Amino acid sequence: EAGVVQSPRYKIIEKKQPVAFWCNPISGHNTLYWYLQNLGQGPELLIRYENEEAVDDSQLPKDRFSAERLKGVDSTLKIQPAELGDSAVYLCASSPRASSYEQYFGPGTRLTVT
Amino acid sequence: SQQGEEDPQALSIQEGENATMNCSYKTSINNLQWYRQNSGRGLVHLILIRSNEREKHSGRLRVTLDTSKKSSSLLITASRAADTASYFCATALTGNQFYFGTGTSLTVIP
Numbered sequence: 668e669a670g671v672v673q674s675p676r677y678k679i680i681e682k683k684q685p686v687a688f689w690c691n692p693i694s695g696h697n698t699l700y701w702y703l704q705n706l707g708q709g710p711e712l713l714i715r716y717e718n719e720e721a722v723d724d725s726q727l728p729k730d731r732f733s734a735e736r737l738k739g740v741d742s743t744l745k746i747q748p749a750e751l752g753d754s755a756v757y758l759c760a761s762s763p764r765a766s767s768y769e770q771y772f773g774p775g776t777r778l779t780v781t
Numbered sequence: 782s783q784q785g786e787e788d789p790q791a792l793s794i795q796e797g798e799n800a801t802m803n804c805s806y807k808t809s810i811n812n813l814q815w816y817r818q819n820s821g822r823g824l825v826h827l828i829l830i831r832s833n834e835r836e837k838h839s840g841r842l843r844v845t846l847d848t849s850k851k852s853s854s855l856l857i858t859a860s861r862a863a864d865t866a867s868y869f870c871a872t873a874l875t876g877n878q879f880y881f882g883t884g885t886s887l888t889v890i891p
Contacts, residue, residue: 671823700879709785709869709881710824723878758823768812768873772823 669693671773673759679779685747688776692741692761699736700770701744702758710758716742717764746778754780785870785882793888800857802885804870805850813846814871815855818884824869827855862891 672691680686692699697718702710713732715723718739727734731750736742746753756777760770788803804813812831816824830837830846830853837844843856857864870882 702881707884709871709884711881712879760823768814768829769826770824770879772816772825774821774823 671759671761671771673757673773673776675776676774677777677779679781680749682751682780683748685745686749686778687746688744688757688759688778690742690744690759690773692759693771695763696761696771697739697764698762698767699742700758700760700762701734701742702760704756704758704775706755713744749778749780751780754778785872785880787868787870787882787885789885790883791886791888793890794860796860796862796889796891798860800860800864800887800889802855802868802887804853804855804882806853806870806872806880806882807851808874810848810872811875812873813844813853814873815842815844815853816869816871816881818867818869820866827868857887860887860889862889865889 674689699716701713703713704710712726714727714734716736719736732746734744756775758775760772762770785804785806794800814829815827817827818824828839828844830844841858846853865888867884867886869884872880
């Protein structure tokens with residue numbers, strides 16, 4: 668069974684530039700999560716999807732961050748414009764459904780904003 | 782802010798020794814999970830313990846949960862060099878909200 672796929676693995680951009688991350692969850696997983704992980708910290712939830720619906724986006728900085736999960740499969744997280752403080756690892760995770768709790772994580776995208 | 786706090790922040794032990802790390806949390810939970818993260822990788826689910834359980838085992842892992850103290854511990858027995866990683870607890874609240882702790886960095890010296 669293929670795991671959660673994320674791309675790119677690494678991204679370096681200048682501040683004020685836009686950036687997008689892509690995630691393809693495990694086939695059949697209805698729940699998809701985007702997390703932000705700063706160095707030496709645990710993941711912090713940005714947004715959770717149930718199929719194509721964003722059911723928890725309370726921690727998503729909506730002035731610059733946006734996400735979509737069209738057709739309830741893969742998802743894209745965008746930052747526009749990026750700021751220096753956005754440098755972090757962006758993790759995507761999926762689970763069969765919200766009530767199953769166990770999450771399967773992708774390898775993450777390491778973003779560096781210069 | 783994060784719900785869980787792991788203790789210690791870093792732990793270094795010899796191969797074959799046991800490793801114990803603790804997690805404290807702030808509010809009532811539905812369940813608590815432990816994850817491992819190797820350097821530069823995503824997190825891997827290790828074990829889940831529900832709020833009505835007190836102890837759970839999986840291979841060399843033993844997890845305890847004390848809801849009265851709002852704390853959990855993860856014990857790794859007979860540690861191996863391959864256990865070197867960061868370990869995070871994650872608390873699941875009602876409404877499927879998840880909060881990860883700050884993590885314990887474990888180094889197992891061969």
